[in-house]
Amino acid sequence: MRRALGLLAALVLAPLSMAGLPPTESAAYTVETIASGLEHPWSLAFLPDGRMLVTERPGRLRVIGRDGKPGAPVTGVPEVYASGQGGLLDVALDPGFAGNRLIYLSYAEAGDNGLAGTAVVRARLVERDGKASLQQLKVIFRQQPKTPGGNHFGSRLAFAPDGKLFVTLGERQQRDHAQKLEMTLGKVIRIAPDGSVPADNPFRTRQGALPQIWSYGHRNPQAAAINPASGKLWIVEHGARGGDEVNVPLAGRNYGWPVITYGRDYTGFKIGEGTAKPGMEQPIYYWDPSIAPSGMAFYTGNRYPGWRGSLLVGALKDQMLVRLSLDGERIVAEERLLTDLKQRIRDVRQGPDGWVYLLTDEDDGKVLRVRGR
Template sequence: MRILFSLSLIFLYSLCTAEYKIETLADDLNYPWSITFLPDGSSLITTRSGELRQLIENEAIRAPLANVPVTYVESQGGLFDVIADPLFSENRTIYLSLAEGSKRQNSTAIYRAVLEDHELTDVKRIFKVSPEKDTPVHYGGKLLFLSDNTLLMTTGDGFEYREAAQDRQSQLGKVLRMNTDGTVPADNPFASGSDGNPYVFSYGHRNPQGLILDPVTQTIYLHEHGPQGGDELNIIQATHNYGWPVTTFGINYSSALVSPLKSAEGITPPITYWVPSIAPSGMAIYRSALFPEWQGKLLIGALVDKDVKLLTLTDGSVSQIKSLFAELNERIRDVRVDSEGALYLLTDSAKGRVLRITPAT
């Protein structure tokens, strides 16, 4: 593992404009998936291969933490998201989403644990998606705390189970909402279980891998992978149906239609979509002063396009999309902004990197 600190190894993203300074904080990570920041200034990084690493400024990235839950690593399966409890400074609790199980029976799960010096303690599974599936793809797995400290998690449709996304009793192809102990909040839209699974918050999703809350407007943004084309950016509201697979702007990988419908009554349309696919992954909304030109805009990683999309929002719609950091020529897995306004990117490869981006001057 190499950590690059010297100024000679810091390069400018655009020499012609000298807009950005891009630092490689860590490299040789085996498909890093998510990064989260802790109150002490350190960060935690997951790799799809099942490792949880801690990065402390001016130190080498630490060896994998001990006692990370056993993860089912196959195809798209692995260790996914990591986030800190809203009261982390008091309880040092974190949450992990991951694939678990076997080839014949696997699902997405959430584990809660306490972060100690170099290990996890009090590790407990608080939630497991039902039903299980026999496909190693479309897990979802993004986690988000709302302002009331309830926890959201995205789930994928399992690829072969796309119709389950429209079944409100199934937990596949959904956004789920729960308490920090994995129980159902009393005010969940289907808490009684009569009209839908008690955990379901929204439905009709394919494979969402971007989920954020705008701290200013309290708007929940979600992006999800389409099939061949039809990646979507949605504003999430409780009980809303986002269409998959009844409506879609994409087609099957065989070029056959998934559905002839791009819109339908009772289905909430995306605020933008991409054809061909960009394969969105990771997302942040910029609410800091370091890059004033980004204020209030969305930043979305693109695995296929190998860039970051900067989206301007106007009255709940996307009015402009700009490409950033295409010169890196790297698949972007995660996009985060730290408390000082620096932008962090995770690159998606067997030698993945942690990049920190700040103004050049």
């Protein structure tokens, strides 16, 4: 069924939003500004004491106190390629953070002659005398090869239950490279926390393939999270003009870009061979027209009636929060929230208090908390 062809696939996977479901009234929620004055914040991670780490795309990492006041930029952050969509991107805490204080950052890293690519660094967060710094930095992954341009870095980080680290990588607008296993453009990779390659990675022993690769044929996944019900990685990736996708990447599978897609080129012309092809996976859900998804979280709390088990996705172009109702690995309904905010939603997180927190991708970016009335 996942490889059904043509019209049948389109009917099975057609987004429920296109069937005319009305947006939810935002009046049902109170949206509070927790912090402001952030320049294009990209990612949010909660520290064990309730404070937040927030990345700003130009290259700053800040600790935001429980009072909402951003601290001075953390020192020791690696130099970033801050151009286009590039810069300092995701942040994630090590599963053993309480004992080791390790954090992970993904970022656009400059190369020679104006080239750039996604990189991941591990460092220890040290706080002393009211100041924070990163120490013992180690680059644990570099995308291969570096390419020109400032777009499609992907760059989300997600730790699996077994402690392995997934990293989503855009194809850097080099479409055909997403199908090439000798490079890490348009891929999801899986590595150990020190950057080494797990013994059970699907391409570890395949000649000519990079062993970090987990799945391939991706365009630009800017959302990733582990489904707590299954322990599996889920991602949401940008399509072109249409064709934003929700995928559950499986080991060694090909997710089709740019051979199959539900989108079209920005010129209006067709991309690839159609919407399905044997040997290439179908998304479990897609949007056409695109919403420009970024950031996602599985909601496990009890603050919002009926939300438990939902998938929450931010939208940049359509400036909203999307709630997807799940039945296993099927998406059975879509609810469009906070459409009157008129803010580009870059990241979505569940806080330790059970409320949902959002980052807005603006010059004066904010941390928002969504509270049910």
